[in-house]
Amino acid sequence: MIVRGAPAIGIAAAFGLALAAYRLAAAGPSSTEALLHELRAAAARLAATRPTAVNLSWALETSLGLLGDALGGAAAAARLEAIALAIWRDDVARCQAIGEHGAALIPDGATVLTHCNAGALATGGHGTALGVIRSAIAQGKRVRVVADETRPFLQGARLTAWELLRDGIDVTVIPDGAAAHLMARGQITCAIVGADRIAASADTANKIGTLGVALAAHAHGLPFLVAAPLSTVDLATARGGDVPIEERPPTEVAEIMGIRMTPPSTPVVNPAFDVTPARLITAIVTEAGVFRPPWTNFPEQIRSTGRKILTV
């Protein structure tokens, strides 16, 4: 949890692979075959650190795919570093394009509910969900943000609030349980969240609590928007139920600032992500444009974007 947020995890993994290559190069010469074997093992170790966010495996596969197989140790390390830098820059450009496309969905004077942190801190920069808000404000729209605190790790209270305040954006933190109440009172215009993995069905895995926001938005007739780069779309995952959900330590729930809140030995379950079914999603904003229901055509629409290939 030092590096968190799907795109930032992918970028960090690409740099991790470059570091592994530098370490292998420092250990002395080896055959190309042995080097590739070690790099694939390092990539597998990195991929196993977080199961839900697909950007992690996307970045590792992209790095290995662009590496080629004819490089010696030091040259391979330098190339992997260049690839990691390109993945980082590419993510910032993708977030800015997501912002441009998504800003059109945010009306002037909107109060936008967010969940977790899908901002500059979770990406290469600018952010996905918060990137849309930043771009809408840059276009001259007045936008207020209501940020779910996001129990149990408090990404909303700690990260979203921090980065929006730093940018001078109007942000108010609420307990997660207050979101539906504010919707019922007519105080929310729409909700926008990031994503950790979007399945071929358009079902979307994101921070635990996102499903509750989507259900509440649906019940109140409010738009529920997802903002994510195409690297978060995983057409190999057919539907949301196929997404592996990371379980986090019970202490995240049972303790607050190291102080136990639950009676000793109380069982705790701490799934870190949930899946919002496509039928609750109003639109998915990507760098290639905005996708909307019916979701039956979603895989074809994604394929037809041509998925930008990174050049290094």
Ligand code: MRU
């Ligand atoms: O557990 P985290 O903090 O890594 O989870 C992050 C989220 O769930 C984000 O909302 C998601 O990764 C989208 S990041 C743009």
